[in-house]
Amino acid sequence: MTRRVLMKGNEAIAEAAIAAGCDAYFGYPITPQAELLEWMARRMPELGRAFVQAESELGAINMALGAAATGARVLVSSSSPGISLMGEGMSYMAGSELPVVVVNVMRGGPGLGSIQPSQSDYFQATKGHGHGDYRVPVLAPSAIAEAIDLVPTAFEIAERYRTPVMILADGIMGQAMEPVEPRFRTLPPPAPDWALTGARGRPPRVVHSLHLQPEDLEAHNRDLQAKFRAIEAAETRWAEEGVADAEVAIVAYGTAARVARTAMARAREAGMKVGLFRPISLWPFPSAALRDLALRLRAILVVELSAGQMVEDVRLAVEGRAPVLFHGRTGGMVPTPDEVVAALRRGFVVTDPSFDAETDPLGLICAAGGRR
């Protein structure tokens, strides 16, 4: 029997990065990811690798920028308010085309919010953090074992395309302990030909994002956009469970997907044909696959630990082929499987001939725009 160890999510992510050849870690303490920093504080010096607890997340992301510019493999981690501080750095790294993996262990917001888990940074992760025309690949594990596998994948994507990559986790995943097989993937060391290593025997190199002439900056942006199209073509990831005969599908990622999976099981027991569509790459979003699935569905229920952020991308992808319902909790509250089942029932009410608007007013939401 394969040996399994109990690992906390934050620590598992850290160890996965170490196994993948992470040369440097920069971070700042913030709940709920402090254990990741503490794990790195102990392990990186043991291995003779770089570790700095920076003066702030602003310092950390800029240290990452510098280290990445020299061709090192770099990890940074933080949680929501700290990720906000990294917005500037993300834009600069995207513009300078630097590979860095950033882990966001999401907590409740906005502002100081809470230290409880959330998924309310979806917009931040997939639509921006910083200024300018750029996208950043975002990977969303839903279990610690998956997180362990996605960390080296994130480094690979970052280095293959010269881009920052974000791993979007949440406080539950960071803090929970799960038995995992300690099979950590190793990666060959990075060997970029663009890195700053000292201009010995070659012309000097410059890593920069400033292109003052508009023609130059437009050309640069065109190149960046071509890169994003290439990432969309090759790095879209998702998982489907129970969709073959599903009439309603839950779309959820991360911890919400685990709740959804339990809800799906309970719904099936109650006779509802429910499936689960789980995006793993939030950008690029698996729009095409979801659009195809929506053709066969009576309704889609999006479940998030937020006021509704991914649901907008789901509606865009589905293009009205099926009604899209939403169930979410904010502030660090986590939806329960029973809440999700109740929301599913509303999805089924759309085509239930015994639907009575008087007794189930929420069903009106489904009836509008419903099919059949």
Next chain:
Amino acid sequence: MAIAVADKVASPAWSPLLIATDRCKGCELCIAACPPAVLALDTGVVNRLGYHPIRLLDAARCTSCARCARVCPDAVFTIFAAPRVATHREAGR
């Protein structure tokens, strides 16, 4: 012991200053720094940057002290000193 310096006037083939006039911005900091005051803007010329570049007025009075080169923000000066004549001691006298 004395070091005899070649007579600059008698050897006009070299100049103590080589000036990259295309890089000069006419800031006049070298004029302010020059002890024998042998530098001036060449008002008859406008370089490709749009400035009157600096000009050496009197090579004979330039001592190759290089103060102009030290203060110049645009590194326009290359400084030469006179060919060196042997000292009395070196000449064995």
Next chain:
Amino acid sequence: MTATTKPPVATAAPRLIYERPELLAEESTHYCPGCGHGVVHRLVAEVLGELGLGPRTIAVVGVGCAVFAYDYLRVDFCEAPHGRAPAVATGIRRVRPDAFVLTYQGDGDMAAIGTAEIVHAAARGELITAVFVNNGVYGMTGGQMAPTTLLGQRTTSTPGGREAALHGCPLPITEMLALLPGVAYAARGSVVDPVAIGRTKAYLKKACEVQLAGAGFAIVEVISTCPVGWGMTPRESIDWLRDAVAEVYPPGVLVDRTKTVPVVPAPATPASEG
């Protein structure tokens, strides 16, 4: 020597006393006439060249008029966001123990938006050499007040002159940094005249040697001119530098701990060095 020995032949050709340093690019700079950046760039090029550091240097430039320093200094360069150069340099330093790391920042970059980054890099005793060009104004953005603008000085954001009650007093950032044990060397030079420029070069050279010796963080501030930002001719700006700026920011060595500095651990060697 006998009378029959022929005297040694003197040099027939003129002797080269000074030329543009090799690490300074030939192209004309975008700096205004009389701008002190040109002098500091040249001194950095001279010092790096004389110490043979060109092939090893990874420099970090901040945002300001000198954002294009990488076009003029022939070494590897990383552009940093405004104020972040010391953090970017820290990242470089920690993964490239063999590199020579130099930062080049203006007064807004270091003493306003970047105050946290420089203080903590200095506090950590990072083995980097920081070049700080202080011309008391934000040149690139049109001459606004800087943290180091003098009281009474008119700028485009203090049109009536800087007032302590409204705008605070000039920030003695290098004096503040000199308090920190991690700072092995802190000096202030000036571009006011050839002698001061010569001293500034010596400070820069020492600051580089401090890094090479692994003694700690080194910073050289250079009080410099911004003729256009100050609304003066270049020669007038030299007078202002001598008469006004040097009173508030006097040149000299602020601290030299190289003989008594505590042992600083060597930076970590990356295991997967490419």
